[in-house]
Structure formats: C-alpha cells, structure tokens
Amino acid sequence: MVDKKGTTVFFNETMAEIDGLDREDVIGKSVFDLFPSLTNESSTLIRALRTGKETVDKVQTYMNMKGKQITSINSTYPLFRDGEIIGAVELAEDITRIVQLNDQVLDLRQQLYKKTTHKKNSRNDTQYHFSDIIGQSPLFQQALTRAKRAARTQSPVLICGPTGTGKELIAQSIHNASIRRDKPFIAQNCAAVPRELMEGLLFGTTKGAFTGAIDRPGIFEQADGGTLFLDEINSLDIMLQAKLLRVLQDGRVRRVGGSTEQEVNVRIVAAMNIGPQEALANNILRSDLFFRLNVVNIELPPLTKRKEDIELLIHHFIEKFNQTFAMKVTGVSNEVMETFLHYSWPGNIRELRHAIESAFNMLEENEETIRLHHLPPQFTEKPLDLEPAATIERADAFLPSHPMHLPSYMETIERNIIDDALRRYKGNVSKTAEALGIKRQALQYKLKKFNL
Known part of the structure; x- marks a missing residue:
C-alpha cells in the first residue's frame, strides 16, 4: 500500500518474500526506489494514483532488488477520501514458477513441433483408441456410437460430462480413428494456465510483444x-x-504482438465438466462459441448412471494393477462390490481407478481378494453428508411463503447448502468440493458468485 506520493506505507511478509526484501527496508521508500525497472507507465500502483482507475488481474514482470525476475498477477485499486485520491493498494499473486514451467512446456512442444514437421508419418501424442474403452450400459454405448461417427468427419465436437468420466479418452479415440491420426494431437486444459498467459499459449507470441516474449508458435500452429x-x-x-x-x-x-495471420487446419474437440445450459446461464461460456463447437455433442454419463459397468471396470483395473504391482489379485469381496454399487462416485471412473490402486497398496503379498478394509477411508467411514431428514428440514425452511422467482429460489437453496458444507469442512475448499461432488474450480466459481 502506498500514499498519494507513491511512498510505501504497508508491506506484508508474503510480498517481502516475493520481492526479496525486508519489510523494515521498504516502509517509507518510493516504488521507484524499490523497483528501478518500473516506470510511470509500467507501474500499476503509480497508474492508480495518476488516473484513479483500478487495474484487475494485470500481469507484471519486473526485477526485484536481488536482480531476480518476478512475474505476478496484480490487482490495484486507488484509495479515496472525500473524492480525493489518498493512496493505492495492490494485491499480487506470484506466478513466476508457473510462467517458468509454462515456458518449459512450450519450448518442449516447439521442439517436438519442429521435429515432427520433418516426418510424414510421425506418431501423435496419444495412447487411447476406441478398442480401449470399456462399457456396456445403454447410455454409454449411445455416447460411444456418436463418438465413432464423429471420427469420420471434420466437424467440431463438444464432449460434456462430470469429472473423471473419460472425456480425453474419447477425444483421443476420435482423433486416432480419423484421417488425422498421423498428425499431431495436442491437449490443453483451459483451467490449468492463468488467463493472462493463455492467449500466448493458444496463438503464439512475437518477440517484444511483452517482457520476455520470444517468437514462438502457439498450440494452434x-x-x-x-x-x-x-x-x-x-x-x-x-x-x-x-x-x-x-x-x-x-x-x-x-x-500476440504480431501483424500477420497464418492459416491453420485444426479440428477442435472441446470438453466441459458442467452442463452447457448451466455454463450459458452463468455467462461463463459465450453462446456463439457454444453453437460453433456444439456441431457434434457427446454426453458422457456419470458412473452412477452406468452401474452395470462397475464390475467390468473393476476387473479391468485389477488386471492392469496386477501387472504393475506383480500381484495375482482375482477380484473383490461381495461387501466391496455392494459398497461400490451404492457409492455416489463424485470422481467417477477416475475415482474407481484410484480406489483399486489404493487397495493394491494395502494388500499383503499373498492376498488375492480386495476387502473393505483395503479401501480408502471414504468407503469405510460414515458419510459426512447431511442426513436426509436434515436436508428435508432445511429445504422446508426455505419454502417461500409468497410467490418467488424459481431460479432465484433455487440459487438461495444452493447458496445455503454450499455455505453449510463450507462451515462443516472449516473453509477447506477441496474437501467441500469433494463432499458436494463437484470440481474444486466449479466450487470456487460458486463461492465467488454467492460471495461466500
């Protein structure tokens, strides 16, 4: 935090660690004394003092006092008293390590890109084909049929399904069954990279476009x-x-930073872990992009809607881990099978795979059957979810005594359920998300939406 002259009046311990400074040496010093590489134009704090405007989620790269290059995402806000600017406050998130790892990934991809462009029949970076997919339930077979038909065309594909249902497996299978099978397959999780770095990752960068930028192709190229x-x-x-x-x-x-365009011939397969209607209603997905991607729509059902496949998947994973662990497990006990059939599976097939792998780690060398005590705690402990009676009682408490707009009413109930779960898990977002059966990122979105 700085005063209206740009002099530091507050500096917390975390920021001191990022900048390689001692708090005592910072208080009372100007921004430019501390960070000589900054200018009136590049400093978000000075910009806030000069313009009175906030800057949200701005990527800033600078040299700290020890000569180390730091990249952070800054949100900067001017402070007013009686309409007059009296200072500015800045919240910074250090993403230096993320940027370094991101650059390494891009460099490796670029090397692979250059290498494969000289090979006509180079193998793509995939491991799954339709023959690897297991499932006999009608809902899953319907989705599989749509995926196989989509492999014959060049149209965009949108795969929807909860986390752990095998969306990338389907995407790779479509690619490997298509005429593009000998060309690159590149997978990118859009939630794994800060949005400020995503544009350069997608479309590439031109040297000088921003601090540290070099000529590099994006994943489209x-x-x-x-x-x-x-x-x-x-x-x-x-x-x-x-x-x-x-x-x-x-x-x-x-x-990014370039003046020319380049033609690319890329088939897009996109995936979502929430329903399209929810994404559109919450304005986190553009409707025009949705309609452009949703030429072929594939809905992958959660594991609870394909329980007839659970036994098939169990045997598949047992065979897999028998080879990995050099063991001879033959199956699971009746008690384990019954537990699996009645479990809610918030992590779907991925969670089932991890459960079997966890059990293998708990087995003695001579044991051949997975029993209940071999399983992870969530299968043996009493569920921490609200009891049905409590849920009904809570729902009754929110029944409107007068006409109410249904979406607003549903949001009220959703907000209170999330609030209850968050309190139950003492603010632990990961445990709360797991208990609610949603992804951590989805819960963070809802926490922000409901101001929790």
Missing part, C-alpha cells in the same frame, strides 16, 4: 493438420473465447 483438445473450455476467459471463435470461423491465427 503446433496442432496444424491434427486435433486440438481443449478441456474445460468453460474456464477460458470470455475475451479469449471471442478470439477463439474468430479462429474457428476464419481458420487463421495471429500471434
């Missing part, structure tokens, strides 16, 4: 001729969704 799998597309920033839509329509990309 790297996937040219092949398939680009964009997971959790609903997590992509709205402004980037607009740019993505333009690329899909025109088939051309422009690198």
Whole structure:
C-alpha cells in the first residue's frame, strides 16, 4: 500500500518474500526506489494514483532488488477520501514458477513441433483408441456410437460430462480413428494456465510483444493438420473465447504482438465438466462459441448412471494393477462390490481407478481378494453428508411463503447448502468440493458468485 506520493506505507511478509526484501527496508521508500525497472507507465500502483482507475488481474514482470525476475498477477485499486485520491493498494499473486514451467512446456512442444514437421508419418501424442474403452450400459454405448461417427468427419465436437468420466479418452479415440491420426494431437486444459498467459499459449507470441516474449508458435500452429483438445473450455476467459471463435470461423491465427495471420487446419474437440445450459446461464461460456463447437455433442454419463459397468471396470483395473504391482489379485469381496454399487462416485471412473490402486497398496503379498478394509477411508467411514431428514428440514425452511422467482429460489437453496458444507469442512475448499461432488474450480466459481 502506498500514499498519494507513491511512498510505501504497508508491506506484508508474503510480498517481502516475493520481492526479496525486508519489510523494515521498504516502509517509507518510493516504488521507484524499490523497483528501478518500473516506470510511470509500467507501474500499476503509480497508474492508480495518476488516473484513479483500478487495474484487475494485470500481469507484471519486473526485477526485484536481488536482480531476480518476478512475474505476478496484480490487482490495484486507488484509495479515496472525500473524492480525493489518498493512496493505492495492490494485491499480487506470484506466478513466476508457473510462467517458468509454462515456458518449459512450450519450448518442449516447439521442439517436438519442429521435429515432427520433418516426418510424414510421425506418431501423435496419444495412447487411447476406441478398442480401449470399456462399457456396456445403454447410455454409454449411445455416447460411444456418436463418438465413432464423429471420427469420420471434420466437424467440431463438444464432449460434456462430470469429472473423471473419460472425456480425453474419447477425444483421443476420435482423433486416432480419423484421417488425422498421423498428425499431431495436442491437449490443453483451459483451467490449468492463468488467463493472462493463455492467449500466448493458444496463438503464439512475437518477440517484444511483452517482457520476455520470444517468437514462438502457439498450440494452434503446433496442432496444424491434427486435433486440438481443449478441456474445460468453460474456464477460458470470455475475451479469449471471442478470439477463439474468430479462429474457428476464419481458420487463421495471429500471434500476440504480431501483424500477420497464418492459416491453420485444426479440428477442435472441446470438453466441459458442467452442463452447457448451466455454463450459458452463468455467462461463463459465450453462446456463439457454444453453437460453433456444439456441431457434434457427446454426453458422457456419470458412473452412477452406468452401474452395470462397475464390475467390468473393476476387473479391468485389477488386471492392469496386477501387472504393475506383480500381484495375482482375482477380484473383490461381495461387501466391496455392494459398497461400490451404492457409492455416489463424485470422481467417477477416475475415482474407481484410484480406489483399486489404493487397495493394491494395502494388500499383503499373498492376498488375492480386495476387502473393505483395503479401501480408502471414504468407503469405510460414515458419510459426512447431511442426513436426509436434515436436508428435508432445511429445504422446508426455505419454502417461500409468497410467490418467488424459481431460479432465484433455487440459487438461495444452493447458496445455503454450499455455505453449510463450507462451515462443516472449516473453509477447506477441496474437501467441500469433494463432499458436494463437484470440481474444486466449479466450487470456487460458486463461492465467488454467492460471495461466500
């Protein structure tokens, strides 16, 4: 926090660690004394003092006092008293390590991209085919049929389904059954990269576009001729969704900071872990992008809707881990099978796989049957969810005594259920999300939405 002259009046311990400074040496010093590489134009704090405007989620790269390059995402707000600017406060999140790892991934991808462009029949970076997919339930077979038919065309595909249902497995299978099978397959989770870095990752960068930028192709260029799998597309920033839509329509990309466009021939397979209608209603997915992607729609059912496949999947994972662990497990006990059939499976097939792997770690060398005590705690402990009676009682408490707009009423109930769960798990977002059967990111979105 600085006063109206740009002099530091508050500096917390975490910021001191990021900047490599001692708090005592910072208080009373100006921004430019502390960070000589900053200017009136590049300092978000000075900009707030000069313009009175806030800056939200701005990427800033600078050298700290020890000569280390720091990259952070800053949100800066001017402070007013009686309409006059008296200072500014800045909240910073250090993403230096994320940027470094991101650059390493991009460099490796670029090396692979250069290497494969010289090979006509290079193998793509996939491991799954339709023959690897297990499931006999009608709902899943219906989804599988749509996926196989989609492999014959070039149209965009949108795969929807809860976490752990095998969306990337389906995406890879579509690619490997298509005429693009000998071309690149690149998968990118849109929630895994800060939105400020995502544009350069997608479309590439031009040297000098921003601090540290070099000439580098984005994943659209790297996937040219092949398939680009964009997971959790609903997590992509709205402004980037607009740019993505333009690329899909025109088939051309422009690198960040560049002045020319380049044609790309890429098939898009996108995926979402929430329903399209929810994403559209909450304005986290552009309707025009949805309609452009939703040419072929594949709905993957949760494991609770394909319980007839649980036994098949159990035997598949047992065979797999028998090879990995050099063991001879033959199956699971009746008690385990009954537990699995009645479990809610918030993590779906991925959770089932992890449960079997966890059990293998608990087995003695001579044991051949997975029993209840071998399983992770969530299968043996009493569920911490609200009891049915308590749920009904809570729902009755929210029944309106007068006419109410249904969506608002539903949001009120949802907010209170999340609030209850958050309190139950003492603010632990990961445990709360697991208990509610939703992804951590989805819960964070709802926490922000409901101001919890």
